[in-house]
Amino acid sequence: MVRAEYRPYFLLSPALISLALLLLAPVLFIFVYSFWLRAANGQDIPAFQFGNWITVGGDPFYWLALRETFKISAITTVICMLVGYPTAYFLARCRFNNKALLLFLLFLPFWISYIIRTFAWINVLGKSGFVNSVLLGIGIIDKPLSLLYNDFSVIMGLVYFQLPYMIINVYVSLDGIDRNLESAARTLGCTAWQTFREVTLPLSLPGLGAGSLLCFVLAAGSFVTPRLLGGTDTLFFSQLIYEAIISQLDWPTGSVLSLMLLLSLGIIVAVYNRFMSLSDIYRSFAK
Amino acid sequence: MSADRPDLGWNGLQLLTLCVYIFMFAPIIVVVLLAFNSARTGSFPMEGFSFVWFGKLFENASIMDAFQTSLVLAVTSSFLATAIGVMAAIALIRYSFKGKAVINNLLSLPLLMPEVVLGVALLMFLKFLEQPRSYMLLLLGHTILSLPYVVLVVQARLVGMRQHYEEAAMSLGANRLQTFFAVTLPLMAPAVLGGFLFAATLSFDNITATLFWKKPGIETVPTKIFAMLRTSISPEINALGAVMIVITVALPLVGGFVVRRFAKGK
Amino acid sequence: MKFGDSKKYERLLEAYESGDIDRRSLLRIIGAAAAVVGVAGGPLGKLTKSAMAAAQSIRFDGWGGIVSEAFHNNAFPPYTEKTGVKVVEGEFGDTDEFLSLVKASQPGEYNVFLVSGVYDYFRFCQAGFASQINESNIPNLKNVLEPTLVAFRNESEGKLSAVPFDYGVTGLAYNRKYISDDEAKSKGVKLLWDEKYKGKMAGYDSFQTRPWMAALYLGQDPQDPSDIKAIWDACRKQRELVVKYWSSGQEFIDLFAKEEIVLSDGWSGRVASLQNSGQDIGFLSTVGFAWLEGLYVLKGSPMEEAEQLLNFCIEPKVAIAIAEGQFYPTSLDPTKVPMPDSVKKLPGYDDTGKFEGYVWEKAKFWYDHQDEFKKEWSRISKGG
Numbered sequence: 001m002v003r004a005e006y007r008p009y010f011l012l013s014p015a016l017i018s019l020a021l022l023l024l025a026p027v028l029f030i031f032v033y034s035f036w037l038r039a040a041n042g043q044d045i046p047a048f049q050f051g052n053w054i055t056v057g058g059d060p061f062y063w064l065a066l067r068e069t070f071k072i073s074a075i076t077t078v079i080c081m082l083v084g085y086p087t088a089y090f091l092a093r094c095r096f097n098n099k100a101l102l103l104f105l106l107f108l109p110f111w112i113s114y115i116i117r118t119f120a121w122i123n124v125l126g127k128s129g130f131v132n133s134v135l136l137g138i139g140i141i142d143k144p145l146s147l148l149y150n151d152f153s154v155i156m157g158l159v160y161f162q163l164p165y166m167i168i169n170v171y172v173s174l175d176g177i178d179r180n181l182e183s184a185a186r187t188l189g190c191t192a193w194q195t196f197r198e199v200t201l202p203l204s205l206p207g208l209g210a211g212s213l214l215c216f217v218l219a220a221g222s223f224v225t226p227r228l229l230g231g232t233d234t235l236f237f238s239q240l241i242y243e244a245i246i247s248q249l250d251w252p253t254g255s256v257l258s259l260m261l262l263l264s265l266g267i268i269v270a271v272y273n274r275f276m277s278l279s280d281i282y283r284s285f286a287k
Numbered sequence: 288m289s290a291d292r293p294d295l296g297w298n299g300l301q302l303l304t305l306c307v308y309i310f311m312f313a314p315i316i317v318v319v320l321l322a323f324n325s326a327r328t329g330s331f332p333m334e335g336f337s338f339v340w341f342g343k344l345f346e347n348a349s350i351m352d353a354f355q356t357s358l359v360l361a362v363t364s365s366f367l368a369t370a371i372g373v374m375a376a377i378a379l380i381r382y383s384f385k386g387k388a389v390i391n392n393l394l395s396l397p398l399l400m401p402e403v404v405l406g407v408a409l410l411m412f413l414k415f416l417e418q419p420r421s422y423m424l425l426l427l428g429h430t431i432l433s434l435p436y437v438v439l440v441v442q443a444r445l446v447g448m449r450q451h452y453e454e455a456a457m458s459l460g461a462n463r464l465q466t467f468f469a470v471t472l473p474l475m476a477p478a479v480l481g482g483f484l485f486a487a488t489l490s491f492d493n494i495t496a497t498l499f500w501k502k503p504g505i506e507t508v509p510t511k512i513f514a515m516l517r518t519s520i521s522p523e524i525n526a527l528g529a530v531m532i533v534i535t536v537a538l539p540l541v542g543g544f545v546v547r548r549f550a551k552g553k
Numbered sequence: 554m555k556f557g558d559s560k561k562y563e564r565l566l567e568a569y570e571s572g573d574i575d576r577r578s579l580l581r582i583i584g585a586a587a588a589v590v591g592v593a594g595g596p597l598g599k600l601t602k603s604a605m606a607a608a609q610s611i612r613f614d615g616w617g618g619i620v621s622e623a624f625h626n627n628a629f630p631p632y633t634e635k636t637g638v639k640v641v642e643g644e645f646g647d648t649d650e651f652l653s654l655v656k657a658s659q660p661g662e663y664n665v666f667l668v669s670g671v672y673d674y675f676r677f678c679q680a681g682f683a684s685q686i687n688e689s690n691i692p693n694l695k696n697v698l699e700p701t702l703v704a705f706r707n708e709s710e711g712k713l714s715a716v717p718f719d720y721g722v723t724g725l726a727y728n729r730k731y732i733s734d735d736e737a738k739s740k741g742v743k744l745l746w747d748e749k750y751k752g753k754m755a756g757y758d759s760f761q762t763r764p765w766m767a768a769l770y771l772g773q774d775p776q777d778p779s780d781i782k783a784i785w786d787a788c789r790k791q792r793e794l795v796v797k798y799w800s801s802g803q804e805f806i807d808l809f810a811k812e813e814i815v816l817s818d819g820w821s822g823r824v825a826s827l828q829n830s831g832q833d834i835g836f837l838s839t840v841g842f843a844w845l846e847g848l849y850v851l852k853g854s855p856m857e858e859a860e861q862l863l864n865f866c867i868e869p870k871v872a873i874a875i876a877e878g879q880f881y882p883t884s885l886d887p888t889k890v891p892m893p894d895s896v897k898k899l900p901g902y903d904d905t906g907k908f909e910g911y912v913w914e915k916a917k918f919w920y921d922h923q924d925e926f927k928k929e930w931s932r933i934s935k936g937g
Contacts, residue, residue, distance in 0.1 A: 008387075011378035014371040015394060015434065022431040023397055026408035033411060061937035087307045090300040109311050111535045114492050115509045116528040119516060120314030123321055123525070128811045130317050133331035146752055148813065149797045160314070163307065192296075213399075221401025223495045228516065232795050235935050238403040238495075243931055245407050246499070247649070255411070258404045269399055327810070327830060349643070420657070503654040504662070517801040518617025518644045 027262070034255035044251055052252045056260065062240070066264060069237040072151060072226075073219035076158040080215045083159075084166035085208060091167070092174035103171070106164050114161070118228050121157050122148060125229075149231030157225040162218055166211035173207025174200070209276045217265055237261050315532060322529035324522055340526035350527065353511035357491055360422075360507060364429035365437075365486030371430070372437030372486075373479055379438070380445045398435045405432070406499035420502045428500045432493060433486035440485050444478030610639035611858050614651060614666040617644035618803040619826050623878030624866075632865045638858050647800055648673045655682060660853025665862060668715050670844035672761070675708040675916035676923070677849060683714045684850045690860040691716065693867045698906050701845055701884045708916050715847035716863045718872070719881040722901035722911075723762060723841040726819035728809065729833040742769045742840045744816060746787070751794045755808050755817040758798035760930040761919055762841075763788050766818055769840060776918045788933050798934055809834060821900040825880035836900050843901065843911040846881065 034052055037045040056062050091102055109117060124130045125147040132144040147153060177200060185195040226236040241261065244254035325337035344350065378384075379391060397405065406428070413424050452474065456466045472479075494509040501510055508531070515524050613629070615621045621644050629640040645651040648669060655663050655677075668674050677683070688694055694702075694716065701717035725744060727737050731753075737744060745754065745766055756763060767787035768775035778784055796814060799805045802823045808814045809827050824836040848866055850859045865871060869890045872883040877895050882902040885892075896902065903911070919926075 005384070008378040008382035008384045011374040011382075012390060015375035015438065016390070018371060018427075018431060018434065019393065019396070022409060022427055023400070023405065026412035027404075029412045029415060030408045033415075061932065064937075065935070083303070083307060086300050087304045090304045094301075105308065106311065108536060109315060111488065112315060113509060113512070113528075113531050113535065115494050115512050116318065116531055117314060119512075119524065120318045120528065123317045124314050126811050127813050128331055130313070130331055144812070146796070160310070164311070167307075217399050217401070221403055223403050223498075224513070231797050232792055232934070233936065238401065239935070241403050241407060242498070245410070247931070248928065251411060254407055258407045261401055262404045265399070265401060503657040514644075515617075518621075518803050 030255040030258055034252060034259055036252050038250055038252045052256045056253060056256045062257065062260070065235050065237050065240055066260065068235040069220055069261075070264075072154060072158070072236070073216050076155050076162065076219045077212050077215040079155065079159050080163050080166040081208065081212055084163055084211065085170050088167045088170035088174055088207075092171050103168070106167060110164060115224060115228075117160065118157055118225055121153060121160070121229055125153050125156065148229065150233060151230075153229040153231075154226050154234055154236075157229045158219045158222060161222075161225065162215040165214050165218070169211030169214065170204060170207045173204045173210075177203045206276055209272065213269065213272050216268065220265060221261070318525050318528040319532060321522065322525040324525075327522065340522040341530070343523055344526045344530065347523075349506065350508075350511060353506040353508045356505060357507040357509075360425055360429060361487040361490040364426050364490045365433060365483050367426070367430045368433045368437045368486045369441075369479060369483045372434050372482055373441050373475070375438050376441035376445055376478075376482075380442055381450075394438050395435045397431060402432070402493075402495040403499075406496035409496075410499045420500060422502070422505075424500045425497065425502075425507075428496055429490040429493060432496060433489045436489060437482040437486050441475075441478045441482040444481055445475065448474055448478075609637075610641050611855065611862055612641045612643060612662070612664045613862070614643040614645055614663060616667060616669070616802055618801075618806070620667065620802070620822070620879045623875045627874040627878055628862075628866050628871050631871070632862055635865075636858070636861060638862075640862070652677065652680065655851060656680065660851075661855075663851050664854035665859055666849050666851070667718070668847045668849040669721075670846070670914055671704055671708055671916040672914050672919040674705055674715055674845075674847060674849065675920055677851075678709045678714060679920065682851045683709050683712065684852045684854060684856065684859075686713045686716065686850060686863070687856065687860060688713060690857065691864040691867070693864050693869075696869065696885045696889050697867060698884050698886045700906075700908055701847075704845055704913070705847060715849035716867060717845055717847045717884040718866065719846045719876060719879075719883050720843060720901065721846065721881045722821040722838045722843045723757070723765075723818060724821060724824075724900075725837040725840045726805075726809070726817055726824045726827075727835050727837075728812070728815040729835045731815040732835070734835055737835055737837050741837065742766055745818065746770055746791055746794070748794065750816050752796050753815045754795055755797050755799055755805070755814045756791070756795050757805070757818055758800040758934060760923070760926040761914070762818055763791075763930055763933075764926065765842060766840075767791065775842070776915045785929055785933060788930070792933060792936065822880040825900050829880065838901055841912075843908070843913055845884065845913070847884075 033044070035048045035050070037047045037049065037051070039045055091099065091106075096102060122129070126132070127144040127146070127148070129148070131147060132141075135141045136144060181199050181203070182195055185199045186192070190198065221238060223236070223238040223242060226234045227239060230236065237257070238261070241254055241257045244250045244257055320333065321331075322340060323336050323338070324333040325335035325339065326333070375394060379387065379394075409424065409428050409431075410420070413427075414420070418424065452470050453466050456470045457463075461469065491507075492509060493507075494513060497507055497510055498513070501507065506514065512524065512527060515527070613624065615624055621642060625642060629642070633639055643663075645654070645666075651666065668677065697717055701720070702713070705715055705717060706713055725737065725742065727744070732744070732750075740747065744750065745756070756766070764778070764781075764784045765775040767784045768778055770787055771780075771783055773779055773784065797804075797808065799808060799817070802820060805817065805819050805823050806827055808817065810830070810832060818841060819836075821836060821838060824834055827834045848863050850856065850863070866875070867883075867885065869885060872885055873890075873893060873896060876883045876899065877893075880899055882892075882896055882899045883890075886906050887904055888906055892902075892904075897904065903909075
C-alpha cells in the first residue's frame, strides 16, 4: 500500500507522465528542431544555428501573418464580449423556471460536429445562401451581398464557435454573485445602472476575463474556420504552420513558426495571469 | 425584483438573447433544409423535396469506414483519458499536498495550447522516435487533448461528493481498495461517465490535430467531411450534416431520458 | 504485390489457365496469400484491409465529383461483372495530396489512378512508381491516338506506365450573364486582370496555372519565361481581384453554380458539366493549355488485373460513355473510332487527332521548377 503522503502523487503520476511525454517533451523537441538545418531530401541535419529563426524573424511576411491573426482574434473576442455578456446577464437574472434547459439549448450546437457547423455558414452567407436569398426575396437588396470568403465570414464563424464559451463563463460568475450585495446597493440609493456598474460588473469581471482569454486563444489557434470560410485576403498563422509541415515538409521552419505562435500566446496568457487568476477559466467547466 | 428593471433595457436584453439563440440554430436548420433540396448545387431557393442525397450517402462506403474509425478512436482514447484523469481528479480534490496549485495549472495547459502547435510537436516527436504516423499517434494525441477536460469535469463533480459513506465503510472493516470499488466508484459513476462522454465528444469532433496525426488514407468522420468539402457536391455534404445532427443531438437526448427514467425507477 | 512463393503463384495461374480452378478461387487463394505476406496491421483491422483485398479487388483513385461518377457508372460495374474483381474507389482533390498518400503507403495499396498531365505522369515515374504495362495485354491500345502514347512514352524511357485516356484544356470560363463572348474574345487573358471583375473572379490554386496565366498576360512564354519576377508580380496584382483560389474541380463548379464568381480559369470538362446542368458558362480555350489524362498503374499493383481494367476502360463503348459522363473527350483516335456528336461538341475536342495548335505542358520544365514555384506561389497566394 502506498503511504498516505505519497498517495496523491501516486494518483497523479499517470497524468503527469502522459503530460510530460506527450506535451512537454514534444514541445521541447520542436524547440531543439528549430535549430536544425533543413536538407532537401527530408533528412534534416541536427545542428545548433539560428538560421531558421533569423530567416523567419527577419521576414515581415510572418509578422504580418501574426498581426492579422491577432487582429481577427481580438475582433472576435470583443464581439463575443459585447454580445455574450448581456445574454449571460439575461440568462442569470431571468425568472425562467428551467434555466438548465436554456443553458443546455445554448450548448446543443456544440454536440454537432464542428466542421459541419462551420461549413453550414457557406450555405448561410453565400451569394445564393440563406441571408442573400431572403434579402433578395423581400427586396431590400437587388444584388447579392458578398458575405462569404472574407474576414467577415471568418469572424462570423469564429464568433459562432466561441460565443457559448463566453456566455457560460460570464454566466457562472454572475450566478455566483451574492444578490444581497445588489439589493444593498439599491437600498443605499444607487440607481439600477449604478448598481450594475459599481457592484455587478466588477464582481463578474473574472468570468468576463476568463471567457475573453479563452476566446482569444482559441481563435488565434484556429485552422479549419479560416480555411473554409476565408478568402484570398485571409491570412492565418496556423495555415502557414500547416503548409510548412505538411505540404512543404520544411520541418525546421514549421518548428520556428509553431514556437512563434506558442510564445506570443504564452505572453498574452502570462500577462492575463498577472492580473487575473487562470483558475477562473476552469471554473466554467464545472457546469 | 422586476420593479428594479428598467423595462426597455430588459426587453432589449430579452430580444438580444433571442437573437443569440436564433444565431446558434440558424446554420443548423439551413443545413437540414438543404439536405432535402433536389438541386445539385445545394443553394437557395430550394427547387424540390428529395431524399436522393441520403441514398447517395449510404452508398458511400468510405464514410462508413470513417465512422467506424472515429468511433473506435473516441472510445479507446476517452477510456484512457478517463482512467488517467479520474485518478488525477481524486488526488486534487481529496488531498492537500505540496505543489498542488502548480500541478493544477500544469494539467490544464493543453487547454490553452493551440491545437496546431500540439499537432506539429507530437507528430515530429513521434517521428523522431521512429514511430510512423499510425493509429497509436492518433490514440495518444486524442488522449492528451481530452485529458485536461476530463480532469476539470470530474473534479467539478467530485467537489460535491461527501466522504461519509467511505468513512462508514472503512469503519465497518472494509479496506481501502474494497471501499473504492464498493462505495467510491458507484458514487463517482456519474462524474466518471460525464468525463468519459466529454472526452468521447471531443475526440469524435476533433479535426485540426487529427489532420496532422492521421495516417494517409485513414479518415475520421471530421477529416472525411473536410476532404468531401473539396470533392463532393454540397447536397451530399448537407445530407451527411443532417444525419450527423440527428445522431449527435438525438442520442444524448434519448440517453438522458433513459437515464432519468432509470433513476426515477429506483 | 509480392508473394512469398512466386512458384506457387505460377502453378496457380497454370491451374487457372488449364481450367482446373475457376477465377474466383484463384483470386481468393491469391488474396489469402497476400494477407499472410501483407503487412501486419495496427490495432484496427481495417488498416490491413486494403492489403488483404489486393487481388480480389483493385483500387482506383480519381478526381472526385462527376469524374468519379462517370467511371463508377460506366466502367466498373461491367468490369466487375465480367471479371469478378471488385473496384475499390477513392477520390482525391489534387495530385500533390495523392502523391503524398502513395509515398506513405505500402506497395500495392494503391493501384490505378487518373493521372492528369505529362508533368504529373513524369513526377510519379521520377518518384519510383513507374510500372511497366504489358501492351499486348491491352488489345484496345490499337485505337488510342498515337501522339498521346508518344507523349507518355517520352517521359518514361519508352515504357508505358499509363494508358492515355482523355484530354482536357485549361482555359477561361465566364458567366455569360455578366460577360459576353465578344468581351471575352477581345480581352482574352486580360480579363483576369480586369478591375471591373474585382471580387467576382476565382482561379486555380496551382503553382502551374497561376504563373502560366500571368506569363500570357505579360506576353511571355509560360514554359520559357524571360522575366519570372514580373510574372510573380502579376500574380500578386491579380490576387487583389480574386475572391477565392479553388483547389478542386468540384469547388470550381460550386463557385460558378452558386454565382460566387463570374470568371475564372478552369478546366474544359468542368465547364461542360456546368453548361450541361443549365448554367450559361462560356469557355475560351485559346487562353491556357492542354493536358493529357491517363490511367496510371502504380508499381506493385496486380498487373494483370490492372491491364484488364485499362483495356476495359478504353473499350470504345465504355470510353465514350465515360467521356459523355465526365465531359472530357477520349484519347481514342476519331479516325478509327467513330465519335458521337455528344463527344464531338465537348470543349477542347479535336476531330483530326493531330492536336495542331494545342499548347501542351512540358513535364521537365515544371519538374525542374516545382520546389521554387510551389514555395513562391504558396506565399503569394496568402499575400506575401
